[in-house]
Structure formats: structure tokens, C-alpha cells
Amino acid sequence: MTIREGDRMTSRELVAAAEDEIETVPAAEAVALTSAEDVVFVDLRDRRELEREGRVPGAFHCPRGMLEFWIDPDSPYHRDIFDRDARFVFYCASGWRSALATQVAGRMGLARAAHVGGGFTAWREAGGPVEPVAPKG
Numbered sequence: 001m002t003i004r005e006g007d008r009m010t011s012r013e014l015v016a017a018a019e020d021e022i023e024t025v026p027a028a029e030a031v032a033l034t035s036a037e038d039v040v041f042v043d044l045r046d047r048r049e050l051e052r053e054g055r056v057p058g059a060f061h062c063p064r065g066m067l068e069f070w071i072d073p074d075s076p077y078h079r080d081i082f083d084r085d086a087r088f089v090f091y092c093a094s095g096w097r098s099a100l101a102t103q104v105a106g107r108m109g110l111a112r113a114a115h116v117g118g119g120f121t122a123w124r125e126a127g128g129p130v131e132p133v134a135p136k137g
Helices: 011-021 027-035 047-053 064-071 096-107 119-125
Strands: 023-025 039-043 087-091 113-116
Touching (some): 011 096, 027 039, 027 087, 027 119, 064 096, 087 096, 096 113, 113 119
Parallel strands (some): 087 113
């Protein structure tokens, strides 16, 4: 999809365009990846969502607003986890934020980036394990 000056896209259109470019892993398949050593699950939800609903066991928490800065090795906010030779599987609540995040991650050089279709909601519906997250403070 080409965007011309003056064009406006809705959030749904942005997500749909991202999904055309990225790999989407169905939730049931994502659950099977939890034992893979070369897979890093990345939870993009905000801290309140994690505390309320739990997370994929062992998932790395990266708030969506920090993703680009944490991936970029030249950023003062860079996180070493993104230097790993791994398959990064992003997820959020419903798969919208993670679709956009996966698109950006791929453009930033994470060649093996994917996201969980349907997000954490689909993960739970597929019987995926959930680990509680204690409140900070």
C-alpha cells in the first residue's frame, strides 16, 4: 500500500498493512514454541495489563512505546536482549499493537520477528500457560 501526501489511514488499515508484511503465528502454534530455546516472547502490554492478566511464562516485557529505542543498538535505551540470535515473537492483548511492533522490528533488522495472532486473548483461549506478575512497588 502506497501512502500519498494528504492520505489518511485508520488504525485498522495500518494493522492490516502490517499484517501483509509480517509473519503471524496462530496462538496454538505459539504455545508450542514456549519450549524452544531460540524463541523470545516479547510482551508489549503496559504494566497494568501484566499485573491484571499475567503473561506468557518467561516473556520479556517491553512497553510498546519503548520498542524502537530498546531495539536500536545506537540508542541510550538499548536492551541487550534484542542483540540475540533469536526468533522474537511479539504479543499484546488482541494482536493489533504486536502487528505494528513486528513490522517495525523487522524494518529495524530483527529478521526473525513474528507476532501471535489474536494476542494474549487468543493465547489463553488456546490453553497457553499464564504466569502471574506481581505489582511493582
